[in-house]
Amino acid sequence: MVKLHDKGIYLVNGTEIVEANQDASAILAARTGVAASREAAAAGTMAYNILKDHNTSGSMDKLKIKFDKLTSHDITFVGIIQTARASGLEKFPIPYVLTNCHNSLCAVGGTINEDDHMFGLTCAKKYGGVYVPPHQAVIHQFAREMLAGGGRMILGSDSHTRYGALGTMAMGEGGPELVKQLLSQTYDINMPEVVAIYLKGTPAKGVGPQDVALAIIGAVFANGYVKNKVMEFVGPGVDALSADFRIGIDVMTTETTCLSSIWKTDDKIKEFYEIHGRSEEYKELNPAAVTYYDGCVEVDLSAVRPMIAMPFHPSNVYTIEELNANLMDILDDVEKKALVSLDGAVEYSLKDKVRNGRLYVDQGIIAGCAGGGFENICDAADILEGKSIGPDEFTLSVYPASMPIYMELVRNGAAAKIMQTGAIMKTAFCGPCFGAGDTPSNNGFSIRHSTRNFPNREGSKLQSGQIASVALMDARSIAATAANKGYLTPATDLDLEYTGAKYFFDKTIYENRVFDSHGVADPSVEIKFGPNIKDWPQMSALTDNLILKVVSEIHDPVTTTDELIPSGETSSYRSNPLGLAEFTLSRKDPEYVGRAKAVQNAEKARTAGERPEDVLPEIIPVINAVKKDFPDASWKNTGIGSTIFAVKPGDGSAREQAASCQKVLGGWANIANEYATKRYRSNLINWGMLPFLIPSGMLPFKNGDYLFVPDIKKAVENKVSGIDAYVVSQDGMVPFTLGIGELTDDERSIILKGCLINYNRV
Template sequence: MIKLHDEGAYLLNGNEIYIDNKESNEKLKAKLGNRFFNKEDAKKNTIAYSILKNHNKSDNDEDLNIKFDAMASHDITFVGIVQTARASGLTKFPIPYVLTNCHNSLCAVGGTINEDDHLFGLSAAKKYGGIYVPPHLAVIHQYMREMMAGCGKMILGSDSHTRYGALGTMAIGEGGGELVKQLLSKTYDISYPEVVGVYLTGKPQKGIGPQDVALSIIGQVFKSGFVKNKVMEFVGPGVGNLSVEYRNGIDVMTTETTCLSSIWRTDSKVEDYLELHGRKDAYKELNPGEIAYYDKMICVDLSEVKSMIAMPFHPSNVYTIDELNANLYDILDKVEKDAQGRISNKSIKISLKDKVRNNRLYVEQGCIAGCAGGNYENICEASNILQGNSIGNDEFTLSIYPSSQPVYYDLVKNGVAAELMPTGAILKTAFCGPCFGGGDTPANNSLSIRHTTRNFPNREGSKPNDGQLSYVALMDARSIAATAVNKGFITAATDLDTNFNIPKYYFNKTIYDNRVYDGFNKAKKDENLRFGPNIKDWPTMEELSDNLVLKVSSLIKDPVTTTDELIPSGDTSSYRSNPLKLSEFTLSRKDPEYVGRAKQIQKSEKDRISGKSPFDANNDLEKVFNTVKKDFDSVDFKNTAIGSVIYAIKPGDGSAREQAASCQKVLGGYANIAKEYATKRYRSNLINWGLVPFVIKDEPKFECNDYIFIPNIREAISEHPSEIDAYIVRDKLENFKLKVDKLTDTELKIILSGCLINYNRNNK
């Protein structure tokens, strides 16, 4: 079904693969009549290379300075981005910037504050020249597909699932700091990424949907980091066998592989899609050159993909549904043991085996929603399966969220919605809630199956530290519908004999014309921003001191720490516009004592900055400084900042949300220490908030509440040494080594300045 080639490969004429080894290379030369080919030249024949080259503003192809064609944010992120840019000297949006409202759409949560954020976004669109999409009109990525993506473009978004590769757009999800740089006409700076070919052949079986294909790939590549921070380029004859919506459904899930971005070859189907949405001029045929070289290759035979399920608590925890049903108790036992280790509240006992009824796995809820599940074709084929059936009147429920109002409109107009309603399925408006923990939270100890993007702990809205826990498994809309037909018992869509019939889709742009505010290139500088009581400015942040004394305020030894664990989603989302309130939730579901530890050591730093003794707030600090001064007599609290540090083995998997880093900074954090960072975007978030992204090779010898001293930190990271000396402060200093991986000149200056806001202010 899926085969990985780590050694790289040549692709000839878009259809023939030659794995990069001596025997295969000889065959390629013979095929070419011994024509000369060069690997470095062949690397330049990928689609990714041509798009990156066209957007690169640097003078070389290795260190890229990218400027994007457009950007997108939603109502959890755009307030903080505008506030950061405003504090940095923003005057207008220099490129189209779409502000959507699809996350904090439930305006009863938190009183007025969500709607306050929405109206702040509208006022910002007016003042700075943005595009504002009101609540319930479209989820962020569906709007960008329908109205903004185009062949050869690059789009930056403050949501990790910013992926429009199937439409010929290289899209990247990053933290808000990277969007702020674009708003200030600066660049996105990265080393040229490796490009991994995804070679598709065959055609999916009837009943197999895009989520099945995506989960199959994620299950193969995630744990090994096969595509981490790389570009996935989809090529091969199998691409032509997929509709554009099917491609979109696979593409949006590439985020869960931890790749940097994605791009697909384009064809007449993409041209038809763009023409349907009134943007035929956005089409351009994209194909790799005659001989293209890929650093790695993934071969996928679409005809062999089965109906899949990703069990709690990660999209990579995949099984075929047939495999699950055949080995039910063994798999559930393994999942329970793995999941138990992810929950910090050990008093909760995870029990999925109690979901087994008559040797079949029963679920209480199904959801088809968002940028992954809510597209037109998914809902139509789910309707085909459900037609004439009932989901029953027991515990099982089914919610369906069309991804945009135009999609919903056509489902109503052509009768698909009318076919769904009698089955017991409930149709709702465009909303991302089921994906991030803001809607359709199941009952305690319930299992939900969802065609959404993630199934991390808490993504369904439960609160394990309060004794509330439910579970999410990811499935394709078709198998969710098949499960609904069987009243909640897990069923593969391929087990049912369904005649699929998708009515032709007609896009109604008038829906957007009548409600979307398009102010690009029409900034009204005299317009006042509309604030609410929960919208707060960022607190003052200090530049990096000469030396650091850091208290280890959390030490996490899980193999991977997600951004949801660093700063929870769901109910906390209402406070994303209030840095101080939001910071109170930092690590609340992983290490509830962290906030108290961080705030206690922050008291000493605040005293130090104000000229007072830092020792009053933390008596043990005086002993720490006395021990340090035995070996570093020039050190005192005037030239040494005091703060907190988090250690985690591999932090940052998942969301692009910058608050995973900014909340640590607001609480007085100065650094992270990790074996590696799960994603580039989390590391970038740390840097943009002035947190030093340390890497450690060996197992840490420090414990939680230990103090670490790092001398001459400004000088050390400025000189880019291979290693940096650090010391655990006990009765004497115990030396160990830290490292900071390559920083761009701008990234270094941001860290030295204390954060991106300070850097921008200093460089107006």
């Protein structure tokens, strides 16, 4: 089904794979008559050429990228614009689209969700942006329909910003990276490696894009095969896939931890742009005749079967056939893994979902940027036609990804087919993907065509003793399961001919409802602030030395951003930095906030010229021990802050608040064996936090310990890679070394000044 090549490959004429070994040059010369160098062949990727067109550095090793367009949704754009305003924003220099698809329901926190929406509308008017009201479209569908363009680059503040199937290189990053673009600065990265995703064959009837995506994720996530790399989709199998099918695979590439994605384009993508009235945006993209890739994931589409990603990660994949054949063993394994993911906070069971030897599901959801596409829902409607989902526990909800899609489903009858089964059609909303919609009952098991199934992504609360869980599946197999009234069923079990309805896009919905400034700013507009919208608190510059208290220690193999700052109803408070910070690590380490605040109070006393010892007496022996070996250390040159240790933090969402919440609570650093994603590490840096590293298996400190990092300011300034640090104990100072990884000069300046706002503030 999926094969990983253990070395780089050459792709000849877009179809033939040649292993990059000692015989490669001779083989290539025989095939093409040209002995291309590896360096020249690497410049033949589609990714290389798009990055080259957007690079401003003059060096293809150290890129400084300027994007064509930006996009955010309503739990990120307030913080981004507030940061940019504090840094001197006067107008949006490039198109910036503000969608409202996360806090759409305005159901939690009184007026604060709609207050954020009005903030967005007035900012779009004042600074010259585009505002998409709630329920009109999820962020990524609007971008596909109205923003994508061949050879273009889009930066979004949502991790699933992926439009590669349409020939657009898109990246999801934390808010500060969008702030840089709003201030006409650049996105700075080393030239990424590019991995070929070589597709061949044709999917079997009943196999959908989520099945292919999950098969790939299962093969590459744990080993980091494509981590921080660009996935480039090539090969003859691409031709067999519709535009919607490609989009459905592409959006899930985020779950591999890749940097971005790009696909070769053809007449099917040209037709997509024509349908949406934007034929001028189509550009044919292909790799060069001889192209070198740093790796290759070979996917036989004809061998892919309906897949299921069991709790609690998209990489925990099985074929549905395999699960059904080994049901109790696999469920037992999931329950054991849950002990790690849930820290034993609640009792968790799936084996009690087995009825008469079959797995019974409580809920099905087809939704959002992954599941809410036209073809997914039409195929689901074909499966469900004339069926009933039954009057028992099982429920089914379907969320089209945009109002134009919804309108066409009504016009062609697909919506009626779904609704007559007892299923519910709902408006465009991202809630089921991040824990703010369709929460099952306690111990409920939900199957969803959405993007993630991390703990709490279905809305349960461990701290309240509540637990439900999500498995990811394709819309077709969800519909097949619904047709069997909740008993898990792969769509390939059905003998069915799909109607293959044609899509007609009606843009009048957007013309009638979306505000588009067409890039014209109106400085006279007053921004509308609700009472929950707060400015970022002031943040201090890095001091000469640091005393850090370890206030949380997490040993899970991977820590998601959902665990660092939970999603769901907490999203309503993301316009209030201090209010949101109260939820930091609340589902993983409920004591974290209190510990961090105690340390922060000492730092507040220090910066006010008072004695930190008076508010945090436990620091007295710490500073005394430090002064024995470092007599020049004093409260004038030594800051006090908190840090957390996690093995591999930052998988999942692009949300900057995973870092900023720690910062506003006095966090100065993270310490990790590695960072799960570039975007989380970037978030730390942009909020002035040190992204420290220690080798795996070496943990010289424990939760509650104090650490001393002397001359940290000089170390950052002088680009020191190995930084001296000490565990301060009753027995004295125990030395160890912290790594910090590669930092650009701008990143060093941001850390030295305390955060991106300070860096930009005149």
